[in-house]
Amino acid sequence: MSALRQRGAGPVGVSIVGSTGSIGTQAIEVVRAAGGQFRVVALAAGRSVELLAAQAAELQPDLVAVADAEAAVELKGRLPAGTELAIGPQALLDAAGCAEIVLNGVVGFAGLPVTVTALRAGRRLALANKESLIAGAPVVQAARATPGAEIVPVDSEHCAVHQCLARSLGSDPGAEPGAAGSPPAAHRSLRRIVLTASGGPFRGRRAAELAGVTVEQALAHPTWQMGPKITVDSSTLMNKGLEVIEAHELFGVGYDAIEVVVHPQSIVHSMVELSDGATIAQLSMPDMRLPIGYALAYPDRLDHPFGSLDWSQVSRLDFEPPDLDTFPCLRLAYQAGRAGGSAPAWLNAANEVAVTAFLEGRIAWPAIADVVAATLDGYDASELVEIEDVLAADAAARRIAAAAVARRGR
Numbered sequence: 001m002s003a004l005r006q007r008g009a010g011p012v013g014v015s016i017v018g019s020t021g022s023i024g025t026q027a028i029e030v031v032r033a034a035g036g037q038f039r040v041v042a043l044a045a046g047r048s049v050e051l052l053a054a055q056a057a058e059l060q061p062d063l064v065a066v067a068d069a070e071a072a073v074e075l076k077g078r079l080p081a082g083t084e085l086a087i088g089p090q091a092l093l094d095a096a097g098c099a100e101i102v103l104n105g106v107v108g109f110a111g112l113p114v115t116v117t118a119l120r121a122g123r124r125l126a127l128a129n130k131e132s133l134i135a136g137a138p139v140v141q142a143a144r145a146t147p148g149a150e151i152v153p154v155d156s157e158h159c160a161v162h163q164c165l166a167r168s169l170g171s172d173p174g175a176e177p178g179a180a181g182s183p184p185a186a187h188r189s190l191r192r193i194v195l196t197a198s199g200g201p202f203r204g205r206r207a208a209e210l211a212g213v214t215v216e217q218a219l220a221h222p223t224w225q226m227g228p229k230i231t232v233d234s235s236t237l238m239n240k241g242l243e244v245i246e247a248h249e250l251f252g253v254g255y256d257a258i259e260v261v262v263h264p265q266s267i268v269h270s271m272v273e274l275s276d277g278a279t280i281a282q283l284s285m286p287d288m289r290l291p292i293g294y295a296l297a298y299p300d301r302l303d304h305p306f307g308s309l310d311w312s313q314v315s316r317l318d319f320e321p322p323d324l325d326t327f328p329c330l331r332l333a334y335q336a337g338r339a340g341g342s343a344p345a346w347l348n349a350a351n352e353v354a355v356t357a358f359l360e361g362r363i364a365w366p367a368i369a370d371v372v373a374a375t376l377d378g379y380d381a382s383e384l385v386e387i388e389d390v391l392a393a394d395a396a397a398r399r400i401a402a403a404a405v406a407r408r409g410r
């Protein structure tokens, strides 16, 4: 069970890593709304000086950590008395170990050391940064076995699964670690996880119609306001592919028992099917503050609601299978997940390289999947025991992906 203190025993300390991003800023809204239930002990981000200064002035944390050294110079002298400034990628690790709950809202592979440090310190990890779990799974799973450590997912789909399992089976999902470096054993009554996908901005379009889509079109998500990387991942369905691997690692369910359905309304956030045939779903408005608040308050519930469904407006809930021909990234993610070992690290690295190239206008949208496929074609398996092994696998994949981008560049 959760090792967090009971409610009423004073505010619970929270470290928000990635505080300047979409998840981080919404986490601060949750802390504000919870009215004294939590205290922000540390803030950490990459380089957004103005926002960090404003957040520190409001929240008066003990520590502000900035990864970018030049940004940190600008921030010096702008923090409240009593707030320490830590600088460089290593400084993020101070923020990752210094509170009862660590919210990892960093985007991409850069979040890996934060995840591992928080778990090794025996903290609750409120995990938004799915890339760290996917790329570094064996190392993260080993760290998860640290006494006191637990992962409560922030990704809305996995938060939904967590809620369904916690409420219907009375278990603490994922609390029982598996063999060293492996996912936990799935609950014996859990038959299937059904992850819902909004379908992104290009739902219903065919591959031929998507050759020339612009960055602006890919960033126009119909239901969620998110950072650019995850928004592009949603447009290719790679986000759902990453979430399939994330679900496997969080809940120990095999890939054949993880299904994806497209649900354009984004109201059913995911479902579990149990051994007696019952399907349990979690429904709510599409608002990330709910899963963030859940991950902070679990096993309690926040008293503050984030949206309430108006059933007079919800006239229908649609479900359809994903189109794997138009969105091959989802299939590639299943392949990498099933291969296991360092394959998900390669998938993730290739995707990050390809998405960056797309956002910078260097490749077309369909080339994202091509770059990932070409990188996986060159996959060279390696064992991931230490964090350095994950860094090496990531670097090897990035080299191949960069060459694939160069071949497809425009």
Ligand SMILES: NC(=O)c1ccc[n+]([C@@H]2O[C@H](COP(=O)([O-])OP(=O)(O)OC[C@H]3O[C@@H](n4cnc5c(N)ncnc54)[C@H](OP(=O)(O)O)[C@@H]3O)[C@@H](O)[C@H]2O)c1
Binding pocket: 017, 018, 019, 020, 021, 022, 023, 024, 044, 045, 046, 047, 048, 049, 067, 092, 104, 105, 106, 107, 108, 110, 128, 129, 130, 131, 154, 155, 156, 224, 225, 226, 227, 228, 229, 230, 288
């Ligand atoms: N946004 C959502 O609704 C949502 C939903 C589900 C899951 N997630 C997951 O949550 C994570 C964050 O997504 P997001 O949409 O919040 O991203 P975002 O808006 O782009 O924010 C990213 C955050 O990470 C920080 N960061 C970037 N590179 C860093 C580095 N090298 N070192 C330290 N900090 C760094 C940024 O700091 P600076 O801006 O100061 O550089 C910023 O605070 C992703 O893994 C995403 O998949 C997000």
